[in-house]
Amino acid sequence: MRVNNSIRTFRACYPILQMKASLRCLAIRVAFRAVGTLAVLGLPAKAVPVTIRAATVIDGRGGVLHNTTITVDGSKITRIAPAGAARVDFDLGNATLMPGWIDTHIHLVSHFNGAGRADSSAESTTEFILRVEGTAWETLQAGFTTVQSLGAESDKVVRDLINSGVVPGPRVLTSLTALTDKSGTREEIRAKVQKLVAAGADEIKIFATKSSRDGGAQSMTDAQIQAACSEARALSRRVAVHAHAASGAKAAILAGCNSIEHGTFLTDEVLDLMVQRGIYFNPNLANIPNYLEHKAAYQGIGNFTPEGFAEMAKDLPIRIDTLKRAMAKKVMIVFGTDAVGGLHGRNAEEFILRVRDAGQPAMDALISATSRAAASIGMGDKIGAIAEGMEADLVATDGNPLLNIEAVRKVTFVMKGGVVYKNLPPASR
Numbered sequence: 068m069r070v071n072n073s074i075r076t077f078r079a080c081y082p083i084l085q086m087k088a089s090l091r092c093l094a095i096r097v098a099f100r101a102v103g104t105l106a107v108l109g110l111p112a113k114a115v116p117v118t119i120r121a122a123t124v125i126d127g128r129g130g131v132l133h134n135t136t137i138t139v140d141g142s143k144i145t146r147i148a149p150a151g152a153a154r155v156d157f158d159l160g161n162a163t164l165m166p167g168w169i170d171t172h173i174h175l176v177s178h179f180n181g182a183g184r185a186d187s188s189a190e191s192t193t194e195f196i197l198r199v200e201g202t203a204w205e206t207l208q209a210g211f212t213t214v215q216s217l218g219a220e221s222d223k224v225v226r227d228l229i230n231s232g233v234v235p236g237p238r239v240l241t242s243l244t245a246l247t248d249k250s251g252t253r254e255e256i257r258a259k260v261q262k263l264v265a266a267g268a269d270e271i272k273i274f275a276t277k278s279s280r281d282g283g284a285q286s287m288t289d290a291q292i293q294a295a296c297s298e299a300r301a302l303s304r305r306v307a308v309h310a311h312a313a314s315g316a317k318a319a320i321l322a323g324c325n326s327i328e329h330g331t332f333l334t335d336e337v338l339d340l341m342v343q344r345g346i347y348f349n350p351n352l353a354n355i356p357n358y359l360e361h362k363a364a365y366q367g368i369g370n371f372t373p374e375g376f377a378e379m380a381k382d383l384p385i386r387i388d389t390l391k392r393a394m395a396k397k398v399m400i401v402f403g404t405d406a407v408g409g410l411h412g413r414n415a416e417e418f419i420l421r422v423r424d425a426g427q428p429a430m431d432a433l434i435s436a437t438s439r440a441a442a443s444i445g446m447g448d449k450i451g452a453i454a455e456g457m458e459a460d461l462v463a464t465d466g467n468p469l470l471n472i473e474a475v476r477k478v479t480f481v482m483k484g485g486v487v488y489k490n491l492p493p494a495s496r
């Protein structure tokens with residue numbers, strides 16, 4: 068006998084974001100749809116496949132299906148077929164279903180404190196980590212089932228607790244800390260890369276140039292960049308490169324890095340080199356308006372000076388122009404927001420900026436956040452597409468983003484690895 072209320076559902080009552088913790092909500096329900104007595108006895112339950120129907124399915128690889136039923140068994144998609152008359156477990160009505168989105172560049176630990184400032188220095192460890200977990204939850208609720216955090220040491224505990232099912236959140240990959248021009252000699256840099264990998268870094272992040280608020284000129288030497296990239300490659304780790312100036316990006320591309328982050332001042336020559344070498348480009352448009360909208364939260368911290376804000380404000384039109392040139396040259400564009408405090412949970416704003424302001428076709432923007440993003444982080448065979456055998460990471464929106472990109476703001480359903488984390492009732496859709 069099928070038990071209706073035992074469908075695998077991670078109840079959407081997780082309270083940390085709103086800081087309204089209640090013991091009731093802490094009784095998290097991860098219930099498995101199971102054959103009656105086994106579940107009652109508390110024995111390992113045999114999962115029964117779950118079905119989901121949607122009016123429109125965007126598969127993440129450029130395909131669109133209509134009136135389709137997807138079967139999920141355990142954590143994986145096992146069947147995709149035209150919807151029939153049979154009852155389904157989740158009928159998403161007119162919603163548009165896509166692979167769970169992937170944000171390849173966030174800063175999981177960056178958040179606002181109780182006073183609304185981007186300063187966690189006075190927080191207790193408990194408050195800090197709960198706020199970070201709140202960020203993870205907010206990101207998942209916004210439809211992002213996988214994120215790459217570039218990164219902080221404390222990402223590790225959050226990553227491991229999410230991935231082991233202790234707390235909810237998107238699948239996390241992290242670079243832990245990053246390497247900079249202050250990281251030392253070639254030998255010292257190699258040793259630091261080894262240490263990061265031994266500590267569990269999924270990838271390596273380097274700052275090849277200064278911050279955009281400091282003009283973005285190359286900061287690491289070519290020798291330092293080569294040391295970091297070659298050591299990471301030797302240890303089978305990807306390298307994500309923060310680079311505004313073309314010279315820093317070029318040195319990293321020649322040294323064998325995998326992606327250029329920001330890329331504000333990339334020249335046509337460097338963009339051509341990226342195409343030749345198969346390097347991903349992640350222009351991160353959304354973080355600039357986020358900083359400008361949340362000036363009061365950042366002002367006075369580090370290089371968030373009036374001059375720094377003025378420098379940054381100049382960058383958005385430049386970055387949009389660079390993205391347009393990159394698209395014309397068919398550089399592999401991936402989705403990433405550089406999300407910090409203020410942008411978590413609003414990561415989808417990046418889609419709108421790219422489509423509305425940079426002219427990226429909506430389908431390409433969605434591919435950049437699904438199959439292409441998955442390939443860029445070495446997970447193309449597991450996530451980023453609605454296809455049989457892939458992890459059941461799914462997001463549905465009220466409205467079709469191919470017709471109106473602003474639909475990405477209206478996420479109604481989120482599943483990660485076969486577990487439902489959001490399912491708004493039809494009245495709120």
Ligand SMILES: [Zn+2]
Binds near residue numbers: 172173174217405
């Ligand atoms: Zn960043």
